[in-house]
Amino acid sequence: MSTTDTTPPTSGVVAKLSTLDRLLPVWIGLAMVAGLLAGRLIPGLGDVLNAITVDGISLPIALGLLIMMYPVLAKVRYDRLDTVTGDRRLLWASLALNWILGPALMFALAWLTLPDLPEYRTGLIIVGLARCIAMVIIWNDLACGDREAAAVLVALNSVFQVIAFGLLGWFYLAVLPGWLDLPTTDLAVSGWQIAKSVLIFLGIPLLAGYLTRTLGEKRKGRDWYENRFLPRIGPTALYGLLFTIVILFALQGEQITNRPWDVARIALPLLAYFAIMWAGSYALGASLGLGYERTTTLAFTAAGNNFELAIAVAISTYGATSGQALAGVVGPLIEVPVLVALVYVSLALRKKFIDSKVRSAARMGDI
Template sequence: MGLFERYLTVWVGLGILAGVGLGLAAPGLFEAVARIEFAHVNLVVALFIWVMIYPMMIQIDLAAVKDVGRRPRGLLLTLVVNWLIKPFTMAALAVLFFEHVFAPWVDPASASEYIAGMILLGVAPCTAMVFVWSQLVKGDPNYTLVQVSVNDLVMVFAFAPIAAFLLGVTDVTVPWETLLLSTILYVVLPLIAGALTRRVWLRQGQTRLARGVAALKPWSVVGLIATVVLLFGFQAGTLVSKPLVIALIAVPLILQSYGVFFISALGARLLRLPHAIAAPACLIGTSNFFELAVAVAISLFGLSSGAALATVVGVLVEVPVMLSLVAIANRTRHWFPAVGRV
């Protein structure tokens, strides 16, 4: 591992501190950057995420993607965890903590909004960052692409009905422009760019491809750190003004992340999935499509609502939690066969 990858946790920690510090020192700058958005997708954050993902897309062999359908066990695990387990366990934890455990410190109206925001996070599995986590656990890039693509397809049909059922409302509207733009920016465009780059480099030989991938790899970490700085800079004022509320919301979100990860790991172990398939499958269910969750929370409950705040807290806790889960996934490599039934 290179210097960036070896000390990634340190760089992310410094990025968090830098983001909060800069956000407090220059709030106007971050407010201006936050306004550079379209369809609830911040274009500057999108650029940094694109920088993260593009080097990974070069490693995808599109000719091998078609063979993934012959190995459906990993896809089945992803779909079951993301759509039959994660949304309902998130709702259960949210209700447990904010209607019972934290009831003495949170008024009922605010509690119901926090619960709603957490439910929206639970129904929005991640699209973009999965490629980052997959690379960090040495996941199969071709299989990860299919897992993400199938997840996005299911999201088109399942997000609104499940969210409406768990929220107890009937007017959940999927912000199609957010979903479509995010998919194009985070999957389609970097995949096309990666495929073209891979084709050009392969014409010069496998050595050229390997050298190019190695040269671009640190940029994935640079994009991740820049994203962290921006996300924490955007919310620096909220972090300082509402630390207790943020801490309370973070508790069930963190428990959910670890719980879903270990449920997925158990399923992968029972299915005897190889680590290159099992690890990304475990991580897909633990991270969230925060643009979608934030957009729906704002449309349903308002920009300053507790629901919107809860989705933002989900963004803030995700990177540190996911890095810890990446470390666990790498240290439990021996739990899974190098080659298995997928």
Template structure:
């Protein structure tokens, strides 16, 4: 696991510690300054807080620029590779996270809604980072990121309305305050996902055509990606500066919110990895699909919670806990993928199983035995 930390960018390597510092900063600002809320209200345009809106777009933009959209077309031509992932991402994941949210927060619908919003936002840029560390299928990871970005733009509003407003009432669970509508979710998704997505496509197309893909990946993206983590940290400071009671009781709330998020990651990883292994897929394919299934587009969940329920809402507070849980959970899952690779997959001819060198990339033993 220490080797994985060493391969992360510096800001991602210490992201958990930085988030802890952001929490302390937010609590300190909450206690020492009484004018934060008034300042934010003075920087509003209608019902939109301009600093918050800028921060939310800044969170999404680097991720959208990192997606290799050209990988989407080959993926769509391979139905066999798509349908298991589609089922995992858009049927199993929402239902599992909804079940966990109801199980843990049935009596606290605001936090239940925040958990559900996280589960509906499927992984995009973060999944590519974990896939690279696990040495999964880079082309498949890029294609899935592009596919999830497009599908979230189309499906997230309806899914959010269904799982937040309709299903809880159907099973007799109280909702979180005024019922949000499909149009509210659609507008927020268009603003905080559609605009960064369009900007990312345009940025990628122009810069690659002018400077080349090597410069774009090695120079531009390496300098742009830290903006995502910085924006997440500033968002955490902002929301904790407004949520005094929750901030002061953070340790208890953190544990309550972290448990279903961790269970979700572990469950989705285990189901997707086993499914891929049982089908006789390669390790690269299994690692990519399982890590992608376990990850979430936390930036989108935060943006939707902020825009629909408010900066100082319990729903928004719940979503900002997710980055604190994501890094250690996903690093543990990458380590698990390496371990399963050594135990379940046969190395290619001439390759050596040397875990430190990550050379044990092969095919499923089920596939080898069948041959």
């Protein structure tokens, strides 16, 4: 979906994307390469970028995340949220996918593919526990998903993240391996640490988006807000995304380029995880009759992960040079291009949903 168009067309979506959106994979690829090269070629860059941190995250990354999320949350129609909260099929499906299937799938894949590499295995399990609250909003918006549903599901994930992250970490790293006669690992992370991450990286842009819409519509009207203000701020989300990617890969460029085989080993279960979660969630949403927009939202909110939180937890618990931290860093290296590709897959599937709806209506005599 074009970030400058609040009412995307129902056919030929990919062909009608703005240049910025249509070439998004290219921009993201260039951002990743630029970050990796900067991290390798500029001495002391990592120290400068990490000089100031926000909840364990480099200040430039924190700013990028906030800039990235604000425009999309400003687009949300908060007066429509009740239509989402009343959809119990969507809510229960999201909770089951995010907090039962997702962590269990990552645990299984980590042990199946990395039985001899405990540090990377632990790092991947931590990634699986950190459910997405940030970039999923961008992917959902680009794929023309339901913005209001995305806001509700992200908020729901955030609440569960504060409550469940520590408990699930203890279960998957200490309890379940013991039951299966596998080596156990400890994970020291406080609920307050997770709550701070949620409040900063979701709470601030969510509040800003809500206040912007409320005050903007009150003073200028909905027509001005939807057709003049939103198109102006829309591209900012992608600029924030690209900036965040450059900084993130600049900070970890040396680790990634110095250990290519390790990166490949970590990438394999991640690729399988994203593909299985997205495809399975999409199939579930379609079978439940959620329609294209909410099926898309369900798939992206289930497949995405909060790698910012995973990296912060891994670094604070095991150290910045640990295998656990490297596994967290490889997460966005794989997740970003894969989910961008899935945006285009989703847009291609959109026509099938529309055609199916038209055929069903025709059979019922509605057209």
